[in-house]
Amino acid sequence: MPKDTSIKSVLIIGSGPIIIGQACEFDYAGSQAALSLKEEGISVSIINSNPATIMTDKVIADHVYLLPLTSDSIEKILKEQQIDAVLPTMGGQTALNLCIEVAERGIWEKYGVKIIGVDLAAIEKTENREAFRQLMVDIGVGVATSKIANSFLEGKEAAQEIGFPLVIRPSYTLGGKGAGFVHKKEDFDAALSKGLQASPTHEVLVEQAVIGWKEYELELLRDNNDNVIIICSIENFDPMGIHTGDSITVAPAMTLSDRCYQSMRNQAIKMMRAIGNFAGGCNVQFSVNPADEAIIAIEINPRVSRSSALASKATGYPIAKIAAKLAIGYNLDEIENQITKTTSAYFEPTLDYVIVKIPRWNFDKFKGANRQLGLQMKSVGEVMGIGRSFIEALQKACQSLEIGRAGLGADGRQSRNLEEIMHSLEFPSWDRLFHIYDALSLGVPIESVRKVTKIDRWFLNQIADVVNMENELRRYSLNNIPEEFLFTLKQKGFSDTQIAYILGNVTEEDVYQRRKALGMHRVYKMVDTCAAEFPAKTPYYYSTYEGENESIVSDKKKIIVLGSGPNRIGQGIEFDYSCVHGLLAAKESGFEAIMVNCNPETVSTDFNMADKLYFEPVYWEHVREIIELEKPDGVIVQLGGQTALKMAEKMHEHGIKIIGTSFNDMDIAEDRGRFSDLLKELDIPYPKYGVAESAEEAIEVAHHVGYPVLVRPSYVLGGQGMSIVINDEDLEKAVVGLLKNLPGNRVLIDHFLDRAAEAESDSISDGDEVHIVGIMEHIEPAGIHSGDSFAVLPPFDLSDNVISQIEEYTVKIAKALNVIGLLNIQFAVKNDMVYVIEANPRASRTVPFIAKAYDVPYINIAAKVMLGVAKLKDFTIERKLWGYAIKEPVFSFDKFPEVNKELGPEMKSTGEAIRFIPNLQDPYFRSLYKEKSMYLSR
Numbered sequence: 001m002p003k004d005t006s007i008k009s010v011l012i013i014g015s016g017p018i019i020i021g022q023a024c025e026f027d028y029a030g031s032q033a034a035l036s037l038k039e040e041g042i043s044v045s046i047i048n049s050n051p052a053t054i055m056t057d058k059v060i061a062d063h064v065y066l067l068p069l070t071s072d073s074i075e076k077i078l079k080e081q082q083i084d085a086v087l088p089t090m091g092g093q094t095a096l097n098l099c100i101e102v103a104e105r106g107i108w109e110k111y112g113v114k115i116i117g118v119d120l121a122a123i124e125k126t127e128n129r130e131a132f133r134q135l136m137v138d139i140g141v142g143v144a145t146s147k148i149a150n151s152f153l154e155g156k157e158a159a160q161e162i163g164f165p166l167v168i169r170p171s172y173t174l175g176g177k178g179a180g181f182v183h184k185k186e187d188f189d190a191a192l193s194k195g196l197q198a199s200p201t202h203e204v205l206v207e208q209a210v211i212g213w214k215e216y217e218l219e220l221l222r223d224n225n226d227n228v229i230i231i232c233s234i235e236n237f238d239p240m241g242i243h244t245g246d247s248i249t250v251a252p253a254m255t256l257s258d259r260c261y262q263s264m265r266n267q268a269i270k271m272m273r274a275i276g277n278f279a280g281g282c283n284v285q286f287s288v289n290p291a292d293e294a295i296i297a298i299e300i301n302p303r304v305s306r307s308s309a310l311a312s313k314a315t316g317y318p319i320a321k322i323a324a325k326l327a328i329g330y331n332l333d334e335i336e337n338q339i340t341k342t343t344s345a346y347f348e349p350t351l352d353y354v355i356v357k358i359p360r361w362n363f364d365k366f367k368g369a370n371r372q373l374g375l376q377m378k379s380v381g382e383v384m385g386i387g388r389s390f391i392e393a394l395q396k397a398c399q400s401l402e403i404g405r406a407g408l409g410a411d412g413r414q415s416r417n418l419e420e421i422m423h424s425l426e427f428p429s430w431d432r433l434f435h436i437y438d439a440l441s442l443g444v445p446i447e448s449v450r451k452v453t454k455i456d457r458w459f460l461n462q463i464a465d466v467v468n469m470e471n472e473l474r475r476y477s478l479n480n481i482p483e484e485f486l487f488t489l490k491q492k493g494f495s496d497t498q499i500a501y502i503l504g505n506v507t508e509e510d511v512y513q514r515r516k517a518l519g520m521h522r523v524y525k526m527v528d529t530c531a532a533e534f535p536a537k538t539p540y541y542y543s544t545y546e547g548e549n550e551s552i553v554s555d556k557k558k559i560i561v562l563g564s565g566p567n568r569i570g571q572g573i574e575f576d577y578s579c580v581h582g583l584l585a586a587k588e589s590g591f592e593a594i595m596v597n598c599n600p601e602t603v604s605t606d607f608n609m610a611d612k613l614y615f616e617p618v619y620w621e622h623v624r625e626i627i628e629l630e631k632p633d634g635v636i637v638q639l640g641g642q643t644a645l646k647m648a649e650k651m652h653e654h655g656i657k658i659i660g661t662s663f664n665d666m667d668i669a670e671d672r673g674r675f676s677d678l679l680k681e682l683d684i685p686y687p688k689y690g691v692a693e694s695a696e697e698a699i700e701v702a703h704h705v706g707y708p709v710l711v712r713p714s715y716v717l718g719g720q721g722m723s724i725v726i727n728d729e730d731l732e733k734a735v736v737g738l739l740k741n742l743p744g745n746r747v748l749i750d751h752f753l754d755r756a757a758e759a760e761s762d763s764i765s766d767g768d769e770v771h772i773v774g775i776m777e778h779i780e781p782a783g784i785h786s787g788d789s790f791a792v793l794p795p796f797d798l799s800d801n802v803i804s805q806i807e808e809y810t811v812k813i814a815k816a817l818n819v820i821g822l823l824n825i826q827f828a829v830k831n832d833m834v835y836v837i838e839a840n841p842r843a844s845r846t847v848p849f850i851a852k853a854y855d856v857p858y859i860n861i862a863a864k865v866m867l868g869v870a871k872l873k874d875f876t877i878e879r880k881l882w883g884y885a886i887k888e889p890v891f892s893f894d895k896f897p898e899v900n901k902e903l904g905p906e907m908k909s910t911g912e913a914i915r916f917i918p919n920l921q922d923p924y925f926r927s928l929y930k931e932k933s934m935y936l937s938r
Helices: 025-039 072-082 090-103 120-127 129-139 150-160 183-198 258-274 306-317 318-326 388-402 418-426 430-441 446-453 457-473 484-493 496-503 508-517 572-590 621-630 639-653 663-670 672-682 695-705 728-741 802-817 849-855 858-867 923-937
Strands: 009-013 043-047 062-067 086-088 146-149 167-170 180-182 204-208 215-223 228-236 250-251 280-288 293-301 354-360 380-386 523-526 540-544 560-564 590-599 612-615 634-636 688-692 709-712 723-725 747-751 755-765 771-779 791-793 820-830 831-839 883-892 912-918
Touching: 009 025, 009 072, 009 090, 025 043, 025 306, 025 318, 043 446, 072 090, 086 318, 090 120, 120 129, 120 180, 120 523, 120 771, 129 146, 129 258, 129 293, 129 430, 146 621, 146 747, 150 183, 150 204, 150 695, 167 183, 167 306, 167 508, 180 183, 180 204, 215 258, 228 258, 250 306, 250 831, 258 280, 258 293, 280 306, 293 306, 293 560, 293 572, 306 380, 380 388, 380 540, 380 672, 380 688, 388 446, 388 457, 388 621, 388 728, 418 430, 418 446, 430 446, 430 457, 446 771, 457 496, 484 508, 484 621, 496 709, 496 849, 508 621, 540 621, 540 672, 560 572, 560 621, 560 639, 572 590, 572 831, 572 858, 621 639, 621 695, 634 639, 639 663, 663 672, 672 688, 672 802, 688 695, 695 728, 695 747, 723 728, 728 747, 755 858, 771 802, 771 849, 791 849, 802 820, 820 858, 849 883, 849 912, 883 923, 912 923
Parallel strands: 009 043, 009 086, 043 062, 540 612, 560 590, 560 634, 590 612
Antiparallel strands: 146 204, 167 180, 167 204, 215 228, 215 280, 228 250, 250 354, 280 293, 354 380, 523 540, 688 747, 709 723, 709 747, 755 771, 755 820, 771 791, 791 883, 820 831, 883 912
């Protein structure tokens, strides 16, 4: 049937600030859905409190409401806008829970708003563990033996009946919150209490534990005619027992028999039809007994999920976009295939490549955290590798993680401690994948690894092949490697760095030049969803080593934008927001805009955001070959955070043009020592400092500058490794730890300005003129990382004299660093005197906050200045903030209850929200300011 013409306006509910378990995949889904509805002439309103997302930008929706995600906010919007329907499936569990709350209060009914894309009854059936279990029994789908418990006594009775080991799953929670395995009777009481407390309905499912079984996911879409298609099958490399968000996953499924897949497929369709009559997307998770391929259902989510974003990028099938069209009445056969443009969306994608997703963790930010992976998700982001084989995709994903790995192994980071390795295999953490490689390279039998990890032998054989190829390579020198064998190594994802390491006495550059002499380079294949059965029109590419190159280079002027890689604490969605605006500005300026990134959750890696997308590691070898192929007019590194900046030196060395501020000037700002020397030349106050390369030197410096001191390494993001110390003993420990974890780095020792206020300025410079976009004041004092501080725009109690100093220093630094584009500066204020702490000539986490607060197209202007197509005088920049905006950091400490939650110079927040207040007498602001005063008076 055609679309429902009665729907002229739709409200999309977002997911709020990023937390562990609910990240920027919902920004991607919400943005894609909004653009899909706008294509149909429908007015789109969005409610979301996250300022860092592209979803809350005017380029996405007609009306954006940066409000807290509450029923009262929803009613405020419904009073202002004539909303016909609400789409709650794009904002994760947060949006669904809010939709239910609003429905229970009768607000949707009061304003005549219909719910589309999901059936509220379906949510109840899927989130209520007992209702889900009973439904599965009724429709003949297998489930683990389980019992529901609403009290401590009921839980004890259930455990006695089922027996150990078992798993506790709270109802209505996200990211596995409160869930856990219980292996022994004596551990049960504490686990049960934790689960009951985590559930908002005080309800848990006590369930038989199927530890070691294989885990799979299917992504489905259904239309109003009850047609259902499977978009993607996803297999977890890790067996049951690790949250799917923390598992390495592979698409399509690698070790599934056809018989088992067909059975799983049929059961998934039956499950989706059973939970309600709605059109939209759905994610189903299954567990399979490796002994006999018996299948049980784990859960079903009638909304887009983290896996939906992965499946969309894996297949090129835009799930959220199509789901939005299904929600307004279209059927699958009435929607155009976004890839071929000649067939319909009523087809199941076929892949002729392999996808591997590896999660990214930030345990280094949570000292003392339990690093063992389990049912409660702990990762903060993820990367995706695409290759012609599993092992090629796996190695590319390892290179994308930005943890200093050149691939799966053979890069000098291997462990040789067998006891440590075997413990890691049994008790998985972030590094188990690498320890599997280490174990096999030390000669541990594959079967021994399989028994302890329960990982399918097929995957282990693939990793063993890598080890075998390394051993074969050791027989050669660079000049006598058979060309065919070198080609095979590259096909298996080996980086030039790995090959150089194995050969010894040669460099990455030597290997690259040898390849080049042999005419051996990457070719680029198109992600086309239909294994080349139909011609694809979408410029979405991945690299491999084969004959034909499908990426045709145009003769247009080109700009490459380097993305920010995986999300982590200190580098989040704000950089993807910046990259998207960089792409849009480049396109508007007449350039062909090319994106390079490896994060499947982001809008920048949407297949239709750039003129050309290379889904590749932001890793020098890959970036270099893309640049050599495309020959761009320049590369933008300012928008992708530290990930992209790390490429700047290599590009500078190879004569590649960097758009905007030069490498040397960026390096002055990044190198704390050089930057302090510059401040001294400019007669700008800064805390006394010194540089040390050993603990002894550090103590000498500290005695010179005076305690307390701030200890920090150069070239870091998110305050990594920073600490404040007050004596020689603590200083020695801090410096030894830093030099151990960051070898070759220098340590900076700054006098810490105790009880100083902190402020930031964000500005744009075109080389002649400097425009200060905003000045923010932090509510917390200096010493707490700016990302973890509440910040107020405009300042609330800085004197005119202080603001004047901030403005003067901002202009001076921008001109001294020859900034072309963005500049963020952080200041400490004490006794009405302003000190400069640091300057970042790049996009920062404050950029989208200021852009949303002042309603200024901040990045778009900066990007056009960087591209040289405009000067600041060409723009009229009007600020539209009436009152004050507050940036609220959001934390995920509930995932790590055992860690120290005290804030300091190392950033710990996972996201942020924005709140607007009319004046400084607002009760919310007064409560925050009172807390600050209490902190200062202690």
